[in-house]
Amino acid sequence: xxxxxxxIIIGGGVVGCIIARTLSRYxxxxxxxxxxxxxxxxxxxxNTAIVHAGYDPLPNTLKARMNVAGNAMWDxxxxxxxxxxxxxxxxxxxxxxxxxxxLDTLMLQAKKNGVPGCVILPGPEVRRREKNITPDVxxxxxxxxxxxxxxxxxxxxxAENAVMNGAEVKLNTEFKEFIMEGDRIIGIKTNRGDxxxxxxxxxxxxxxxxxxxQAGVRPEFKIRPRKGEYFVFDRADVEIDNVLxxxxxxxxxxxxxTTTVHGNTILGPNAEIIxxxxxxxxxxxxxxxxxxxANKLIPSLTKKHVIATFAGLRPxxxxxxxxxxxxxxADYIIEIPEEVRGFVNLGGIESPGLASSPxxxxxxxxxxxxxxxxxxxxxxxxxxxxxxxxFREMSQKDRxxxxxxxxxxxxxxxxxxxxxxxxxxxxxxxxxxxxxxxxIKRRTWLGTGRCQGGFDTPRVVEILARELGVSPLKITKRxxxxxxxxxxxxxxxx
Amino acid sequence: MLKKDTYDVVIIGSGPGGLAAAVAAKKAGAEDxxxxxxxxxxxxxxxxxxxxxxxxxxxxxxxxxxxxAQRYIDESIELGVETLLDTIVLEVTPGRKLFVSxxxxxxxxxxxxxxxxxxxxxxxxxxxxQIPGMRPAGVYTAGTAQRFVNIEGKMPGEKVVILxxxxxxxxxxxxxxxxxxxxERVLEILPFLSGxxxxxxxxxxxxxxPLLFKHTxxxxxxxxRVEAVETVAVDDKWNFIPGSEEIIPCDTLLLSVGLIPENExxxxxxxxxxxLTGGPYVDESRQTNVPGIFAAxxxxxxxxxxxxxxxxxxxxxxxxxxxxxxxxASEEAHIPVLAGNNVHHVVPQTINKRSLEDExxxxxxxxxxxxxxxxxxxxxxxxxxIARKSARYARPGEMNTITLxxxxxxxxxKASSITVDVNPR
Numbered sequence: 001x002x003x004x005x006x007x008i009i010i011g012g013g014v015v016g017c018i019i020a021r022t023l024s025r026y027x028x029x030x031x032x033x034x035x036x037x038x039x040x041x042x043x044x045x046x047n048t049a050i051v052h053a054g055y056d057p058l059p060n061t062l063k064a065r066m067n068v069a070g071n072a073m074w075d076x077x078x079x080x081x082x083x084x085x086x087x088x089x090x091x092x093x094x095x096x097x098x099x100x101x102x103l104d105t106l107m108l109q110a111k112k113n114g115v116p117g118c119v120i121l122p123g124p125e126v127r128r129r130e131k132n133i134t135p136d137v138x139x140x141x142x143x144x145x146x147x148x149x150x151x152x153x154x155x156x157x158x159a160e161n162a163v164m165n166g167a168e169v170k171l172n173t174e175f176k177e178f179i180m181e182g183d184r185i186i187g188i189k190t191n192r193g194d195x196x197x198x199x200x201x202x203x204x205x206x207x208x209x210x211x212x213x214q215a216g217v218r219p220e221f222k223i224r225p226r227k228g229e230y231f232v233f234d235r236a237d238v239e240i241d242n243v244l245x246x247x248x249x250x251x252x253x254x255x256x257x258t259t260t261v262h263g264n265t266i267l268g269p270n271a272e273i274i275x276x277x278x279x280x281x282x283x284x285x286x287x288x289x290x291x292x293x294a295n296k297l298i299p300s301l302t303k304k305h306v307i308a309t310f311a312g313l314r315p316x317x318x319x320x321x322x323x324x325x326x327x328x329x330a331d332y333i334i335e336i337p338e339e340v341r342g343f344v345n346l347g348g349i350e351s352p353g354l355a356s357s358p359x360x361x362x363x364x365x366x367x368x369x370x371x372x373x374x375x376x377x378x379x380x381x382x383x384x385x386x387x388x389x390x391f392r393e394m395s396q397k398d399r400x401x402x403x404x405x406x407x408x409x410x411x412x413x414x415x416x417x418x419x420x421x422x423x424x425x426x427x428x429x430x431x432x433x434x435x436x437x438x439x440i441k442r443r444t445w446l447g448t449g450r451c452q453g454g455f456d457t458p459r460v461v462e463i464l465a466r467e468l469g470v471s472p473l474k475i476t477k478r479x480x481x482x483x484x485x486x487x488x489x490x491x492x493x494x
Numbered sequence: 495m496l497k498k499d500t501y502d503v504v505i506i507g508s509g510p511g512g513l514a515a516a517v518a519a520k521k522a523g524a525e526d527x528x529x530x531x532x533x534x535x536x537x538x539x540x541x542x543x544x545x546x547x548x549x550x551x552x553x554x555x556x557x558x559x560x561x562x563a564q565r566y567i568d569e570s571i572e573l574g575v576e577t578l579l580d581t582i583v584l585e586v587t588p589g590r591k592l593f594v595s596x597x598x599x600x601x602x603x604x605x606x607x608x609x610x611x612x613x614x615x616x617x618x619x620x621x622x623x624q625i626p627g628m629r630p631a632g633v634y635t636a637g638t639a640q641r642f643v644n645i646e647g648k649m650p651g652e653k654v655v656i657l658x659x660x661x662x663x664x665x666x667x668x669x670x671x672x673x674x675x676x677x678e679r680v681l682e683i684l685p686f687l688s689g690x691x692x693x694x695x696x697x698x699x700x701x702x703x704p705l706l707f708k709h710t711x712x713x714x715x716x717x718x719r720v721e722a723v724e725t726v727a728v729d730d731k732w733n734f735i736p737g738s739e740e741i742i743p744c745d746t747l748l749l750s751v752g753l754i755p756e757n758e759x760x761x762x763x764x765x766x767x768x769x770l771t772g773g774p775y776v777d778e779s780r781q782t783n784v785p786g787i788f789a790a791x792x793x794x795x796x797x798x799x800x801x802x803x804x805x806x807x808x809x810x811x812x813x814x815x816x817x818x819x820x821x822x823a824s825e826e827a828h829i830p831v832l833a834g835n836n837v838h839h840v841v842p843q844t845i846n847k848r849s850l851e852d853e854x855x856x857x858x859x860x861x862x863x864x865x866x867x868x869x870x871x872x873x874x875x876x877x878x879x880i881a882r883k884s885a886r887y888a889r890p891g892e893m894n895t896i897t898l899x900x901x902x903x904x905x906x907x908k909a910s911s912i913t914v915d916v917n918p919r
Binding site: 281307421454 | 620647649
């Protein structure tokens with residue numbers, strides 16, 4: 001007997017998970033599938049973690065509309081789901097007189113897109129606000145609605161709230177093909193069986209072209225991964241508290257110097273179009289490019305304090321903007337296509353996809369209503385997802401209260417980030433269980449500090465094995481095939 | 495649980511530096527000595543160093559790490575050093591208050607008259623040397639791999655490339671070979687060895703493991719687990735030599751690329767660090783710029799032999815004991831001055847008894863309620879009178895005084911507090 005759903009979402013990135021959470025508000029069975037061993041393993045895993053204000057996308061594109069509408073929804077989203085979100089504003093920094101006209105262009109775009117709270121600041125004022133900035137700064141666009149967040153926390157919180165409201169999440173479940181009945185999609189085949197559904201929503205990110213092609217939709221659409229590499233600094237050594245963009249170029253928004261909600265300064269990304277959707281490698285040329293870009297804004301940075309490098313892939317599409325007169329070929333796709341029934345199709349959701357995600361979810365609901373769905377709100381829908389304790393963010397007084405209540409929070413496993421056994425166990429048994437090392441790392445921030453897991457890894461492997469009731473040899477970094485350990489050492493003969 | 499909330503000497507870390515400091519502090523006269531260790535057992539990294547080479551300087555013996563540690567563990571216990579295991583110090587204030595947390599003992603504060611920082615060092619990571627490539631499982635620092643093999647009894651890899659000719663890397667090359675793994679090669683970007691020559695001979699040469707100088711890793715391949723590394727030769731300026739690239743299939747890359755003193759707690763406590771060593775500036779007693787905070791071992795600068803760490807620990811322990819005992823003597827000399835009958839308050843609130851040996855101390859006070867008859871102002875220790883004087887009246891609006899003289903020293907010396915009374919005659 002096949003399971004029957006009302007909505008199946010393909011893809012556990014931020015877009016898929018916020019759609020799942022939004023749909024879980026309404027009557028109907030919701031299933032989200034993710035091919036990897038955890039959520040946010042694709043584009044959501046490695047980006048600049050910025051909730052963009054909305055001055056950057058070309059006016060009258062779907063991207064612009066989703067960005068501005070989405071940005072305004074983040075305060076409520078963060079309040080309900082209890083994740084860290086800071087609306088600290090951002091700067092687009094012009095270096096040298098020749099870059100100043102670019103600020104006027106952005107300001108005009110901001111007005112056309114309806115972005116509130118933008119102003120152009122003179123060079124000295126920018127220097128006053130960020131003392132480390134290059135002395136050649138000539139001015140900056142200041143966008144007060146720009147924000148930063150932890151994309152892992154957002155995605156996991158949204159998925160958890162969906163589960164709390166009755167949705168199901170299946171990890172390690174990979175979409176293969178659709179089950180059709182005439183021109184209607186009635187379900188999907190996966191590596192873990194078939195699932196029937198009245199609607200299937202494509203939130204497959206880098207693989208959204210594959211999914212829509214399986215439905216016979218937009219055969220010309222192609223995702224071209226655009227790789228971006230990043231540097232992360234030790235927060236004890238480098239403290240840049242602002243979000244600093246260079247003026248944009250034809251390669252995108254450029255290489256930022258920015259901060260995270262965890263307090264680390266990060267640099268990046270560059271933008272390199274590649275073919276392989278799995279190739280999230282860092283490269284020597286990429287790292288050099290980032291370094292040059294970042295030093296243009298903050299000349300005093302030194303490589304000595306780098307504690308991590310990573311790379312991510314943005315799913316750049318080739319869909320033309322639907323607005324007449326707008327010549328733009330990398331717009332978002334959010335549609336119920338005419339060719340098949342029962343399919344909500346998303347594609348090309350690259351930056352500012354994180355900022356846009358709540359608006360995209362709302363757009364999906366509106367499309368479903370237009371298609372005749374009643375969308376009746378559940379009586380017992382609960383929008384609140386409670387946060388779990390984060391030892392490292394607590395005062396010494398609150399730590400004492402927590403440890404008194406549950407002594408497992410007294411045992412620190414990651415000493416750089418002060419993550420405790422209590423937190424790790426709570427994540428292993430959470431509504432979306434964290435069953436890999438990386439899953440625990442992304443939820444607790446363990447292993448992200450200056451020793452990069454050197455101290456905690458053997459301990460986390462031990463805790464995971466104990467809590468899951470399996471051998472330590474079965475514990476993985478990021479899913480099957482990434483086991484840490486091979487076999488026991490030789491037995492000593494007596 | 496702890497017997498006290500204040501200790502003469504508290505030591506953070508129980509590696510060779512911490513244990514030596516504890517032993518030395520006890521021997522130098524510190525009464526209450528506490529060692530805090532975040533792992534389950536005393537000994538620090540010595541416990542996973544099951545190879546020999548320890549004790550050659552101090553004992554003129556060639557011991558494995560755990561045996562070397564055991565000598566100091568036994569001595570500490572014999573001397574009455576207290577220990578907290580599986581316990582982490584979260585914060586140290588410049589006033590030497592420690593915020594401490596553990597599953598077994600809960601969350602609490604400890605005050606240290608003197609503190610010895612002996613947190614050791616941490617290993618440099620892949621990110622610090624910025625090796626490009628994918629981020630699969632199978633890239634370990636040599637010390638993490640050593641823990642997996644020697645403490646957990648599990649193999650972290652079968653086909654291994656080691657980057658860096660540090661001691662732990664070479665020792666792990668031999669260890670993994672013993673356990674049946676194949677160590678393909680050891681790469682060193684420098685034209686010379688970064689570890690000890692004896693380790694090169696005993697760990698690499700004797701096992702035919704190739705060591706390539708002026709070579710490094712250019713790229714890590716593999717999505718989930720390491721599948722291969724791309725190696726490359728470099729010139730004197732570490733530029734890659736084109737055409738020298740080689741793909742070495744392997745499942746594991748071990749990094750032995752240097753150690754960094756671990757000073758996060760030191761920084762919080764206001765301890766100044768030397769950019770050359772990465773550790774605190776210290777004097778010959780290993781005292782840092784913060785009075786009463788000492789540091790010893792790899793937390794100060796990275797050593798090649800544990801024996802040297804032990805010797806540095808002795809110095810720090812001695813220095814800390816001396817500081818603590820002086821502070822304790824001063825604490826014990828201070829006694830409170832209490833407001834007794836009809837006295838609102840007295841200034842000074844405490845006195846150093848020793849001061850009375852050669853100078854007078856004037857006690858200033860105000861009464862609570864007016865007395866218009868003669869009164870007797872008395873200083874006593876709760877039982878016996880120490881000094882007295884009479885006055886014609888006592889009024890809250892007018893400050894009164896009574897002076898203790900050197901002749902009162904004998905009486906005050908025995909007191910644990912003194913009280914000022916204003917009694918009717």
